[in-house]
Amino acid sequence: LSVLQIRSHIEKETEAEIQNILAKAEAEAKAIVEDAKKEAARLIEEQKQKQASESLAKERSELAILRMNQRAELTRMKAEWLDRAFEEAKQRLDKLAENSGSSTYRDFLAGLVFESTVKMRGSKFTIQADNRESEILKGNLNAISKRIVQAKGVEVELQIETKPDIPPGVIIRSPDERQYYNNTLEARLTSVRQRLSGQIYSLLFKEGA
Amino acid sequence: LSTQIEELTQLVEEEWLAEERIKQARSKAEEMIKKAREEVNTIMLETQASLSSTNPQTDRREEFEEAKSRITSEHQGKLASVKKLAEKNLDRVVKIIVEEVTRVES
Numbered sequence: 001l002s003v004l005q006i007r008s009h010i011e012k013e014t015e016a017e018i019q020n021i022l023a024k025a026e027a028e029a030k031a032i033v034e035d036a037k038k039e040a041a042r043l044i045e046e047q048k049q050k051q052a053s054e055s056l057a058k059e060r061s062e063l064a065i066l067r068m069n070q071r072a073e074l075t076r077m078k079a080e081w082l083d084r085a086f087e088e089a090k091q092r093l094d095k096l097a098e099n100s101g102s103s104t105y106r107d108f109l110a111g112l113v114f115e116s117t118v119k120m121r122g123s124k125f126t127i128q129a130d131n132r133e134s135e136i137l138k139g140n141l142n143a144i145s146k147r148i149v150q151a152k153g154v155e156v157e158l159q160i161e162t163k164p165d166i167p168p169g170v171i172i173r174s175p176d177e178r179q180y181y182n183n184t185l186e187a188r189l190t191s192v193r194q195r196l197s198g199q200i201y202s203l204l205f206k207e208g209a
Numbered sequence: 210l211s212t213q214i215e216e217l218t219q220l221v222e223e224e225w226l227a228e229e230r231i232k233q234a235r236s237k238a239e240e241m242i243k244k245a246r247e248e249v250n251t252i253m254l255e256t257q258a259s260l261s262s263t264n265p266q267t268d269r270r271e272e273f274e275e276a277k278s279r280i281t282s283e284h285q286g287k288l289a290s291v292k293k294l295a296e297k298n299l300d301r302v303v304k305i306i307v308e309e310v311t312r313v314e315s
Contacts, residue, residue, distance in 0.1 A: 003216040007223050014227035018234040025238030029245030036249035040256040047260045052269070059273040066277060070284040077288060081295040088299070089306035096311070111313030118314070185310060192309045204302050205294050 082201055086193055093185045097168030100132050109136055109170065110144045116172040116181040117148050117156065124157045128171040134162040137170075 001009075099105060109129075117125050129137055137144070137160055148156045163171075169184030193200075 003220060006220055010220075010223050010227050014230055017231050021231070021234045021238050022241075025241045029241045032242070032245040033248050033252070036252045040252050043256055044259060055269055059269070059276075062273075063276060063280065066280060070280070070287075074284075074287065074291065077291060078295075081291075081299070085299055085302045086306060088303045089310065092303060092307050093310060096307075108311055108313065115314045188310045189306070192306055196306075196309060200302055200306065203305065204298050205291055206298060207294060 078201065078205060081204055082197065085200060085204060086189065090186075090189055093189065094168070097185060100136060100168070106136055106140060109133055110140055110147070112170050112183045113137065113144050113158070113172065114147050114151070116170065116183045117158075118151050120172060120174065120179050120181055122174050122179065123152070123154050124159075124175045126159045126161050126173045126175065128161045128163045128166055128173065130164055130166050130168070131162055133168065133170070134160050 096105060096108075100109075113127055127137060141158055141160065145156055145158055148158075167184045167186045169186070169188065171184060172181040173179065
């Protein structure tokens, strides 16, 4: 080989080596940047998915809490209406008791005594009532006794005890205090509420009633 | 002989120049990789910034607010309807309670 040929060969080899180095570097640099861009896009997408999922869970939870609060509010509202119905009933009963001089109320009081004593054992009973009602009962005691005797089939002895702090209605006691029958309007209202709350509740919110 | 020595010297010089050019190419290649890595750093920093900044999903939020508003409106309607029913039935129910309380066994 001549010197010239050797120089030309060196020149060619060098140029090829340089092009190879640069091409590899360019490809590697491009790949590094592309990979980074892909990774960045993947991270952003992942973050978006995560945010969307968290956001959806949060919204569902908020809506569930909202519905739960609404149900609680509705239940509270219905309970308030039920309270109101019993409160109004109490007011009407109080008015009825205020008008204790009427024959209707007199019969009702007699009915309360009759109902209580018939359900109780024995033949001696103390009827506790407030001043006004004690007076009404005193005037009607014989008639009441007769009814009880007829129902129980035994002679009965009724005694009236005035107790000013007793609510409208009567409380019947046996002489030994072992039997006690609270037949005041207050107790009867409580009993009705315990027995019929569900039914009253349904009627109160019944459509087309 | 002197001509041969001169030619050999030129060849050695040529080899040395070639080595230098290759060194420069390698250096340039390293620089390219370095720049690429810097670009990667920038991309990742920007990505991190983008990730840490909250990205409120306006569309979803609007959809949610609509659902919330609809549920609230339905609930208000339900409350109003229950109130109306209760108002309508109250007197009848109170009468039933009073009847039950005053109904004595005879």
